[in-house]
Structures are given as C-alpha cells and as structure tokens.
Amino acid sequence: MNPLxxxxxxxxxxxxxxxxxxxxxxxxxxKEDLSMLGILTTLWPFLVGLVIxxxxxxxxxxxxxxxxxxxxxxxxxxxxGMLVRLASGQSxxxxxxxxTTIVLAVFLLGWRGVAVLVTRPRRTVTTR
Numbered sequence: 001m002n003p004l005x006x007x008x009x010x011x012x013x014x015x016x017x018x019x020x021x022x023x024x025x026x027x028x029x030x031k032e033d034l035s036m037l038g039i040l041t042t043l044w045p046f047l048v049g050l051v052i053x054x055x056x057x058x059x060x061x062x063x064x065x066x067x068x069x070x071x072x073x074x075x076x077x078x079x080x081g082m083l084v085r086l087a088s089g090q091s092x093x094x095x096x097x098x099x100t101t102i103v104l105a106v107f108l109l110g111w112r113g114v115a116v117l118v119t120r121p122r123r124t125v126t127t128r
Contacts, residue, residue, distance in 0.1 A: 022103050022107060059073060074105055077108065
C-alpha cells in the first residue's frame with residue numbers, strides 16, 4: 001500500500017475513534033444509555049461533520065497538519081455536528097457546545113500536534 005494512502009487512512013481512523021471516545025465519555029458522564037443505538041444517536045451528527053470536514057479541507061493532502069487541516073476538520077465537525085443535531089431534534093445547549101468545542105479541539109488537534117513533534121526532523125547539535 002502507498003505510504004501516503006496509509007497515513008491518510010490512519011488520520012481518518014484516529015479522528016473517528018476520538019470522536020467515538022468523546023461520545024462515549026459524554027454518555028457515561030451523563031449516565032446515559034451505552035447501547036449501540038444510544039451511542040450511534042449521539043455519534044452520527046459528528047461523523048457527518050467529520051466527513052464533511054475531511055472533504056472541505058482535502059485532508060488527504062496533508063492529513064497530519066494542525067494548521068489548516070486539523071483546525072478546519074475540528075471546526076467543521078463541531079459546527080456541522082451541532083447543526084445536524086439541531087435539525088434531527090436532538091438538544092444543543094450552550095454548555096454542550098462549549099464542552100464539545102474544547103474536547104474535540106484537544107482530541108482532533110492534539111494527536112496531530114503530537115504527530116508533528118514526533119515526526120519532525122531532529123536538529124543535530126554540534127559542540128566545539
């Protein structure tokens with residue numbers, strides 16, 4: 001498999017897994033149903049936002065970049081996710097929007113920041 005294609009799939013998978021973790025943490029913290037249907041009900045609006053974010057940002061070009069790829073995916077995931085929740089009759093309260101924005105920033109931008117640091121070429125220090 002092409003290494004670039006593999007890295008795109010890894011980035012997409014990490015984003016999906018982290019959005020799923022966000023949903024599960026939220027449902028657990030609110031003592032909500034952890035059935036597959038319960039999780040999917042909360043998850044699907046954010047997955048729609050995530051997919052749209054990946055398409056808009058053309059994430060396949062630079063999947064690990066924090067700026068602009070990661071920021072665009074994060075913002076789109078939150079905004080579209082909230083709009084889809086609202087359109088589907090799910091609640092969208094200010095506190096939920098704030099927590100979602102912060103947690104998804106940490107998740108979707110955080111792993112990209114770590115990836116940049118880990119894969120950055122090291123400078124060699126020479127001593128005299």
